[in-house]
Amino acid sequence: MRKADFMDRLRNALAGLPSETVDEILADFDEHFRVGLASGRPEEEIALELGIPEDLALAYRETADRTVPSPAAGAGPAESVASPHREDGGEKAARIVFAVLALLFFDLVILLPLLAVLVTVLAVLWAIAAVLLCLGPALVIAGVAFSAAVASPGLLLASICFGIALLALAILGILGMAWTTRGFILVIRFLVRLHIRIVKGGSAA
Amino acid sequence: MNIQFKKGVLELCVLSMLAGGDRYGYELASSLSDRIHISDGTIYPILRRLRSDGFVTTFLEESSGGPPRKYYRLTRAGLEEQRRLREEWDEFAASVGRVIAGG
Numbered sequence: 668m669r670k671a672d673f674m675d676r677l678r679n680a681l682a683g684l685p686s687e688t689v690d691e692i693l694a695d696f697d698e699h700f701r702v703g704l705a706s707g708r709p710e711e712e713i714a715l716e717l718g719i720p721e722d723l724a725l726a727y728r729e730t731a732d733r734t735v736p737s738p739a740a741g742a743g744p745a746e747s748v749a750s751p752h753r754e755d756g757g758e759k760a761a762r763i764v765f766a767v768l769a770l771l772f773f774d775l776v777i778l779l780p781l782l783a784v785l786v787t788v789l790a791v792l793w794a795i796a797a798v799l800l801c802l803g804p805a806l807v808i809a810g811v812a813f814s815a816a817v818a819s820p821g822l823l824l825a826s827i828c829f830g831i832a833l834l835a836l837a838i839l840g841i842l843g844m845a846w847t848t849r850g851f852i853l854v855i856r857f858l859v860r861l862h863i864r865i866v867k868g869g870s871a872a
Numbered sequence: 873m874n875i876q877f878k879k880g881v882l883e884l885c886v887l888s889m890l891a892g893g894d895r896y897g898y899e900l901a902s903s904l905s906d907r908i909h910i911s912d913g914t915i916y917p918i919l920r921r922l923r924s925d926g927f928v929t930t931f932l933e934e935s936s937g938g939p940p941r942k943y944y945r946l947t948r949a950g951l952e953e954q955r956r957l958r959e960e961w962d963e964f965a966a967s968v969g970r971v972i973a974g975g
């Protein structure tokens with residue numbers, strides 16, 4: 668494909684967008700060709716590597732949909748942009764439905780069980796850390812009270828040491844859990860944002 | 873792969889290249905398509921969208937022995953967007969890495 672053919676196909680595929688927009692877009696590709704030719708590449712190769720003009724036009728239309736109508740463009744051009752897109756209203760709705768269904772399927776089959784397991788594991792680990800936290804001081808107190816009753820300094824020392832060890836373990840565990848939970852929340856936040864973006868993107872495309 | 877997702881990633885690539893300095897379209901297109909398997913033209917609709925979102929501005933500059941070229945420059949908002957997208961990408965890539973590793 669020669670440069671002129673590429674430009675013609677692109678211009679045709681952009682029909683319906685405001686004429687200033689079309690001119691700006693074509694100018695960008697004209698510059699691309701000029702720079703490419705100046706660096707010694709053949710016209711056909713540049714055109715081939717640019718891609719399919721109709722696909723590129725579609726990408727521009729998606730942008731135009733998202734940013735209608737620009738303040739510079741009057742009511743006239745804006746209407747002419749909107750009218751060709753009325754026709755793919757059904758297609759658009761189908762795409763949104765498809766995106767939501769696919770998302771739902773993925774969530775139910777993969778994400779939900781995975782998250783359920785993760786939440787359970789996190790909850791169990793937190794519970795263990797909490798029990799250790801209570802057990803440590805309890806052991807120290809019990810040791811002090813009991814060894815005072817039977818007057819055994821060895822038992823006193825052992826219970827205090829063991830209690831402090833348990834407490835340290837609990838604190839370490841809680842720190843680790845706080846870090847893990849924070850990571851988990853970050854992942855959830857990312858997933859929520861991804862969902863919003865996919866659904867929104869489906870409706871914008 | 874989800875088309876929206878791919879678009880977001882390419883946006884991040886373009887913003888990141890511009891974070892290193894002003895570039896013109898051909899330069900961006902060829903250096904990106906050299907490294908990622910996309911056609912050269914893909915970048916132009918993205919650049920236009922980035923401009924309409926206020927993430928980049930453009931200006932013309934004469935080139936030595938040739939017609940003027942349209943340069944793209946990252947705005948402050950563009951730099952913030954680049955950081956935001958990068959953070960999102962890093963989080964995602966790290967999560968995927970852990971899943972792949974069998975975590």
